[in-house]
Structures are given as C-alpha cells and as structure tokens.
Amino acid sequence: MNDAAWIASALLAIVLIGSVRTLLQQRRSGTRTTARILALLVLQLGAAALLYFTLLPPPVHIAAQHLTVLTGHATTASNTAADGTVMALPEAPSRSGARIAPDLATALRQHPGTQALVLRGDGLAARDRDTALPAEVTLQPAAAPRGWVALQPPAITVPGAPFTVRARAQGVTAARAELLDPAGSVVDRAVPGRDGSVALDGVARASGRSEFSLRLLDADRHVVDTVPVPLQTDDAPGVRVLVVAGAPTPELKYLRRWATDTGLELHAQASAGAGVMLGDAPVALTAARLAATDVLILDERSVAALSPAQRAAVQQALRDGLGVLVRSSGPLTDGTRQTLRSWGLATSGGNQSLPLRLAADPDPALLQARRGPQRAASAPTAAIDEADSTSHNAPLPALEQFNLRALAATPLLHDAGGAALGGWRDVGRGRLALLPVTDSYRLVLAGRDDRHAELWSSVVATLARPLAVPASVRVGSATPWAGERIALCALADGTTVRSPQGATVVLHIDPDTAGDRCAGYWPQQAGWHHLQIGTRTQAFYVFDPAHAQAMHRQQTRDATALRVATAGSAGAKAARAVPGPRWPWLLAFVLVAGLLWWLERRRGPAPTG
Template sequence: MTIELAVAIVLGLAAILATARLLYRQYRSDAATRSRRWRMAVLMIAQPLIAALLYFAVLPPRLPGQAGTMIVSTAGAADGASEGAGDIRVALPEAPPAAVGERVPDLASALRRHPGTQRLRVLGAGLSPRDRDAARGLAIEFVPAPLPRGLSGLWLPARVGEGEEFWLSGRVEAMPGGSVELLDPGSQRVDRAVPRGDGGFALSAVARSAGLAMFQLRLRDARQQVIEQVDVPVAIEARPAPKLLLLAGAPGPELKYLRRWAADAGLKPHTQISVGAGLQLGDAPLNLNAASLAGFDLLVLDERAWESFGETQRNAVIAAVRGGLGVLLRVGGPLSPRTRAQLRELGFEPGAGADASELRLPAIGTDEAATRARLGPGSVDAPRPRDQAPAEAPALTRRVLALDGARLQPLARDADGKAYAAWRALGQGRFALWGLSDSFKLVLAGRDDLHGRLWSDALSALTRARSSESARIDGTPRQDVRTRVCGLADGAQVLPPRGAAVALVVDPDTGRERCAGFWPTSAGWHSLRQGERLLPFYVRARDEAPGLRASELREATAGLSLASAQRGGAATGAQAADGERGSPWPWFFAWLALSAGLWWFERSLRGRYSAAE
C-alpha cells in the first residue's frame, strides 16, 4: 500500500464518520432544535471538502508540465529529432559538441534536475554503463545512429586448451565485396572468409602452445585495401591431457596413425591390441571394471574388441559411460547380429554395416596460404617448404551405417552432409559410432592437418566433461568502463599490467552470483586472482575497435528499450509518481480557512428552526 492510498483511506473514513455524526445528531434532536435542510446540506458537503483540502496539504499535486519526454543525445547523435510540448533536451559528455541541449555530467544528474520525466528518447550510439542504471524503470525509445564501417561484432571463447582448434565469429558493416582474414601471433594468415549478406563471418585457428596469444583480424575492402586491423586476444591454457584408452581386436594402419597422433597431441594413450591366441600387444593389460574405467576420460575401440567383451565387461563399460566416460566405437567391418542387438539396446539402429562407400571430407574454406600456415614447417626428418602447394585430400572409405536417427547427434559429416559418425547421451557420458575406416590415408597424402583435426574434433566432443571455472567476466572489458565480474570468492583481486592489485568488493544484492564492479584504468592483459588460481582477461583500450564499442552500446540500450516496452505503461506511471510536488501552503491555508468557517457555522444558530422562530 502506498502512502498516498493510506492517507486517502484515513481521511475518507474521517469524512464518513463526521457525516454520520451529523446525521445522528439530527436524528436525536428535538423537532424544535433540528437544522434546516440547507444547513444540513452545507455541513455534509463541507466534510469531504475539508478532507480533500487536508489531503492536498499533506500530499500536494504534481506541478503541471513537469512529466514529459527527455531527449538524450549520446555519441554520434544527429540534430534532426523533433521536440514536443514539455520535452527536455540534454546532452551527455560523449555527445558531439554541436549537440543541442543542456550539458549534463550523466543521466542521473539530468533526471534529478527534471524530476517529473516519464520517458527517454535516446539518440546516437546509446547509453554507457554509467547511465544504464539510472534509465531502468523509464519508458525508453531508442533511435540508434548508423554503425561505423568495419568490425561491429566479435565473439570468441574466453579460454582455449593447448593444441585445440577454436572458432571465432563476427559481423562487419558496410563492406560489400570485402573479406576478413585471421592472422596468428606470427602474422601468418591462418584463415580467410567472405562475409555473408548480413555481414556475418566465422574463422578458425589452432592454439598451438599455452600462454597469452594475440591473434589479429584484418579487414579488406573489395579492392583488397586494409580498412581495419583489430587485436584478438586468446588465453591458451595448458589443460591436463585427457586419459585415453585404446582397445583393438587386431593391429592395423588406422590404429597405428591414431596412436601416433595421440602421442603427438600429448595424450599418452594406454593401448591394448589383441593378436589372437590370448596374446596382446601394447601396454600392460587392464581388467575392464568400474575402478579401472574411472581412471580414463575416453575409450576408443573397434567392433572386434567390443565383440570380444563378456557380459560383465560390457556392463562395466556402459555403467562407466553413464558415469561420464566417453566411448567411440570404430566400425571397420560388418556388425554381427549380437553386436547389432546390443547397440539397439543403447538406442542405435545402425544396420549391418556390410557395405562400404566412398567418402569426401567437406572443404574447410581456407585458401592455400592459410592451409600452408596450418600445416607448418614440417619436421626435421621431413621439412615442408613454405611455397609447397598443399596436397588434395584423398577419397576415404566409410561403412554404410544408419546414423540419422532422431535421438542421435551428428559427430562428423561428409561433403554431402551425410553423417558418418554420431553419438547419443547415456547418463552423464556419450556413446558414439564411427564409420570412417581409413583416415590414415590423410597422413600418407601429406594432409596430417586434416587427420589431426578430424580426430581432435571427435574426441573433444566425447571426452569426459571437466568442471569449469566458476568466475566469469561479463561483456568485453574496456579501459575506464565499468566491468562486471561474477562468481567471486572472498579476497578476490585483479592484477593489472602495471600497479598494485585491486581488491574486489562483492555486492551483497547480487546474492549467489557474488558479483563486483571493476574499473580498469589501463589496457592490456589483467588477471583475476582467487586464492592460487589466476584467470587472465584482456582489457581493450578506450578508443580501440570503435565499431565494437558502438555495437556494444547499441545492443545494451536496445535491451533497455525492449524491457521498457514489455513493461508497458506501468513503469511510466510509477516514474510519474516520483516527480516533484507543488507547494502545500495554499492548500493548508484553504483547509484552515474552511475549517475555521465550519467551526463557527456549526456553533451558530443559522439554519435552525428555533432561530427562525
């Protein structure tokens, strides 16, 4: 209940009781001393009038003309906005010098100077984080300025594992016929893309070694002239290598090159290869049970190893999958009826797999220079000249399996879009079928980059999930702009590139999110320290990548405008109730004069029958 409603109820009850008192006295009086009708009418009308005057003396009405639209000019605002009666124009500090309106240090100051404001019309790039809290709860109309030419959006993973391939996506403005290139820290082009009709693009690269790396995006126009170059910071982590278990029913080239790739990737797989008559090659034999499988993150086996399992071993593998283990079953030949029945129990309907067909890998989309950069210089024993043209990927062979079920997720597709590998979730883990039988031909053809990418993508999708970093940094940190950091522990600090550490104070109103605000004063790599753990993040310079800055302001302000539209007129009415009231003294003196006159009139004999006689 609001104070206005409470006061109105109290005064209304007082007026009703006063009127009832008059009627009761009139009823109980003798006929000779009763009041005449006009006297009773005056007394009864005076009661609600006195109550209304007292209400306005306590809560004066709003001043007329104070509740209107405030036109707010921000960066890049034009002067073509029309004004209505009662509208107010203000200009924030980042607005152009020629912007029309009263100069204010921030939006909160403008709202205090004009307390009856109900609506905002924001012109230009949008509201900065400094002004967004003050705008919440108001009805907002946003008239955005055009985004500048060049990069207007960039999304990339916060952290990447060592040796992993990562993707970044973005958006450009006003670049018809242009292209976007991704350069590695050595300034070699590793990928290139032509933006789509909406300006979107996607690029990929490989994080070769752990550390803080600085890639770059280079934007070219239709004449191949460089129009912008933007830094792309990537934090590469030396994550613990997943523990891999390789089981095979017989040796073969596919397993040989898979083992070699896993060793080069730092996985150090535990391998067991059956050669018949109870003999095995590779590492020391393991008993497949819950205890041994709990020490691995991924199991890769072929159909012959699967068929050699007893019921106890197979149940142990399935239980381990439900506990989080990833399993990839390589199908290199026809499946037995027993194996097909077991796979049906797991949710697969692969068919017999008796036929084989040719497979072409999808084109990656990189040009020749980018492909050479991905291949690298080769090894000491087999160096690769920088000007050597990359070999064409050979045709491969796949088993014909039905992997397009509704409950299956594609793991890999060929050039025609048909899945040759798919997985489904079992409990906390994933079980996958793999139909490609001769990926080793890629290595023999000199395309070990494709071979590594093929297996890296597959195993990354299936490996047992690890717990992720709880702390997060919202948005893109920028110099002198408030950054929101959440998931903080007690004693969290930010280590800037220069100067002393900055302690973060958790806002209690954020509850379980445990967020705090941080204002970086310098650009470059910072680190969030929580105990012994360090989380690196990059802060862009104040004027770096102006297109990204403009897009961030636009999206944040558009979100406020959308939220106000969803609230409808409720926020407008609530804000109007918070405006400045008029002076209470005229209403108080009117109430005092009427109360005094009514006090005299009630005690006089005017309008009584006895007085008339």
C-alpha cells in the first residue's frame, strides 16, 4: 500500500468516526435539526477531501524546459535560446550575470520541468557528478586548457635509483619540457612528441618525501605551466648479487669493484678448471641460496655447466621473483640456447662479434644536477676537479658485442643509434635477461667509470627482485585534489589521516563497500597526507587545483564527458507531471473546517412551552 492509500484510509476512518459520533449525539439529545445533521456530515467529508488534496495535490502538466548551466571558464550566456533559462554554478566566471545556484541539484530542483540541459564550460565539478541528469544533455566545452593536462607521478623508489616521470601537454607549439629537483636545478629536459607526451628521468636521493617540478616552456622559452611531481623515497636493503662465471675475466674484476663502490652485497665465484673455484667461497645453486639472492649473473659457460637440478632450481627461483642475467662473452652453444628457451627466453644470432658504441654523454650540467650536491666529506679541490673533468670528458671507447638478439623481449639497453642492446622478459614474478656485451670493463680502463657504473646500475635495477611491499591502502586517484572527495580502500579499523597542517581525521568505513573496506576523505590542503594504520604509516600526495590548473580542468572535462556518456538515455517528453500548488486546497480546508467548527458549536433554538 502506497502513501496515498494510507492517507486516504486514515481520513476515511476519521470521517466515519466523526459521523458515528454526530449521529449518537443526535440520538441522545435530539436538539439538532435534520438539515443541520446533514450539513455536519457533508462538511466532515468535504474537510477530509480538502485535507487529502492539501497533502497530495493533483499533478499538473508543465511544458518541457531548456536549462543552460554555466560552469568553470564558461562564456557569457548572450547567445542562449530565448526560451531557455540560464543559471551559473559557483565556479563559473563572476561576469556571467546569471543567477547562481550552489550546485547542479539545486538548479534542477528550481526548474522541475527541465528535459534538456546544456552544460557550458569545463563541466561538472566533483560534487555534481552524482546528480541525476535529464534525458538530454549537451556539452558546450570551453577552449581547451593550455599546459600540462596529464601526469603519471613516479612510484615509490629507493635512494640512488632512477625514476621516470611521464606527462602530456597540449596547446603549446615547439614546446620543451624540463624536470627540476627540489632545489630548482634542471635534472632532465626533453621535447614532447606529436601527441604532447614526454618522459623525463631523474635520480632519487635521500629517503623521505620531496617535490620535484615539471616545467613546460614555449618556443620563446617562456614558462607556460609548472606542476609538482611528488616523489617518495624509502630506505631498502641492499641488492644481493650472486655472480657465477665460467672463467676469471677482467669483466668480473671491475664488476666487483663497481658493486663495492655502490654498496651492493656481491658474492662472486669463477671456475678455473679442474674443479678449482676462484673468488669468494663457493656456494651451491640451491633453492635456499637462490631465495636469498636478488640478481643472479651467469655467462654462457656457467649456464652450460649447470646440472639438471641446478637448472630446475634457477627456473623455479625465476618464477618466485629472482632476476637472472646471462652475460655472453662468446657464442652461445646449442645447449645454452635450449636452457634459455626452457627458462622462457628464446634467442637468435650470436655467432658474429660487432663493435658497439654507447649513447653520447648527457649534458654535464644535467648529470651533475641528477647526482645532487656533493657531501661535505667529498668537497672538491682544484686537483680533484681537474682529474674528474679530464676523466669524464674522455671519449667513450668502442666495445664488443655479439649479434645476439632476445626474441619477443623488452630492450635492456640501447646503443648510440637507439638500437636494442640485449633484452629481458618477465618469467613469473622474476625477470630473465640477456646482455651480449663482452668487455664493458674497457669503460673503466678509458677513465669512464661513471658510464660503467651507469650501465650496470641500470641493468641491476631492471632485474632485481621486487621488494616485498606490505599491504597498503588504495587511493582512488593518482592525482587527488584538495577540496574534492577521494575514496580510500583496504582500510583497517581505526585508520586515521593527518593533514600537512597536523589535523587528524578518523576514517569511518562505509558498510556498503563490503570487502573493499572503503571510506571517503575530503582533503582541504595540498601536500603530503599521512595515513596511520596501526603502527604503520603511508603517505599520499594531494594536488592543489590552483597550482595545476590545466591538468585539473582537463580531468574535469574528461570526467564530465564520461558522466554524460553513461547517463540514462530515456527519451525526452513534451510535458512533465509535477505536484500542483497546495495553497488553494489548504485555504479551502481552513474555511470548511472553520464552518464545521462553527456549525458544531452553534446552539440550536430554545425549546418552546
């Protein structure tokens, strides 16, 4: 039974009770005339009917209306259709002259006959995207924003590790992108592609949370837009490297020196023949030893010397997350190729040696900016500066490589011409790679130990076993915005958030999110916010719309277009039924109720005789 039926039943019951009471009083006293009794009964029924229509007025049909709503960066409404109504949301330009509504839902409630909605400007803010839309919605977007419109911040990294920032710009011809460190020094620059996308590289420094900057320049080198790039750097245990070589070589010697300088935990052994092993204490390639290793470096001879049990142990360790590098110092045998194929990496070629030229040196100023400020203990002297400059300005020597290719693999490095040098593939949770360079140690002999370190740092960072990351809270957006709701999921009971100003908010899990355990959070300040989950802390960065206007505008436009595309597709109606006015029925009810009261209380004529 609906509300109307309940109300009608209650009113009829009241009328029935009142009528019975009136008739019983008349039977006991007999002082009222028949006409008066009939009038009381009719007025009671009429009062009940009028009260019913006061509570539930009859619907009236109104013509469909067109409503134009101005949003951010909307043009004025001078060319709006004559029969349309124009309203402005708070973010619309103040010069629009239209009546302002606090939100879209209020604007639609004030115009209940709206069947066609025109959204002019950037689109709906986050607060309005859940509002039910009319059947027909038209977007009239403002001019596209100019500047950075998309940003992919780097993931959590470790000190000394390289990171990549990806972004996309639009509206700027002959643009140039620059990545700046927290001190304002340029660490990388690049020219965006035709679609405006660009990738810039930097190096993480000390552990902690910092803000790099991404700057966009026009053809005249004027700054068009700058957005912050948050970077979180966490301490991590040193990478554990195990080197098993088929013979002692200079490559192994300088690889050990690089690992020592870098702070890696390296264990190296080389076979000298007849069962003699050189280097560190020999270790067996067992499942336990491989589980305690992050990167295993082999050459073609040590691969060929593996027993079936060792090959099986390496294959299982790969699936469990181990990184394996096979460095070729000569042609691969058929057995070695078969082993690599069984592990998950097919190869071709490899019987011919070729000269190798590495890519040219980057801008020295950029390289120094990436390294960051020198420590006080290593303050340069004139002699150190001269030696360092002479060494690092030396030409790169020609190296040797084999024409060996990893099939269906991601390039491990690139040569001076941009051609792939080696390759790697995912195998389970680990990575298997091939590097056909035989003499990278010549870089050190030529005084270019910096390029030798850069080469091996890149290789090891690519292949190292992924860090065990504890279960973390999922943030609903890669670029949360101050003043807009974000969803935080995978929460534990009692999780709190601390803002940059120190204010703490307790998150209340929405029971409707079931296993996702999500809660809404409205950050009011930009910067690093800290989640406290028991004894563990997790940080996430909140962007300021005022400091990344183009990106915020583009996200608003994209979200509005998606919301309109997924809105209901019911056809528009020529007229719409809405509740009619209540005041005429209320006025009539008051008059009838007053007349009923007067007639009920009026005394009859005095008895005669």
